[in-house]
Amino acid sequence: AAEQGEGENGRCTTKLESMGFRVGQGLIERFTKDTARFKDELDIMKFICKDFWTTVFKKQIDNLRTNHQGIYVLQDNKFRLLTQMSAGKQYLEHAPKYLAFTCGLIRGGLSNLGIKSIVTAEVSSMPACKFQVMIQKI
């Protein structure tokens, strides 16, 4: 029964992520309608961290790190979807559900701008979380 729960959980997360993906595509189309053309990948990531994040979550990403080889880590120290939960370890295992949609959002936004990627998220201490973006070179 526990395994069934696990499978269900996985399917839900995937569904949430794909919903986020579609929404991300539409949102990016709307947000970039009046902006200038992007110069490069880093420019696009900065846009996601500043304008995109601000419009959706009313704050910017606190920290962006990259290894300049296609891996970016976006750190949000006070992620809006997690602030309402207790800051201890209690709900750590439930956090991924809340992050799945946002992962899809990032992936969808990037895909509409011509970037294929894999986005994962991890929470080490609420309400801070990190989104890792791996750019796929086709």
Add this chain to the structure above:
Amino acid sequence: ICSPQNYPLYIRSVPTENELKFHYTVHTSLDVVDEKISAMGKALVDQRELYLGLLYPTEDYKVYGYVTNSKVKFVMVVDSSNTALRDNEIRSMFRKLHNSYTDIMCNPFYNPGDRIHSRAFDNMVNSMMMQVC
């Protein structure tokens, strides 16, 4: 309107005879669009604008291009005899197209990459073309 993979999402022409000729023109102009975009990396052409301007004039008509940040290309073919059409008007037509395209993208029932079958979009394009012809 062409997708990032260069297949058409939407084509409309008024009047409807010689439609094939227009389709062909649009197809060939895609090369010019791609050329302009790749040139932007090297030359210091205005990188910040989405509007590409006059792609190339032929004997009978002029072709204008516009590329969105999501790499969707809009191509407009206008009769050369229509000299009343100014650059501003072309820009505003592309703006309208872009706005309507954005609305379509946000429609949850629309799958990106499909042909566009929207009555609202058709109406918008119709009224725009009526204004010009």
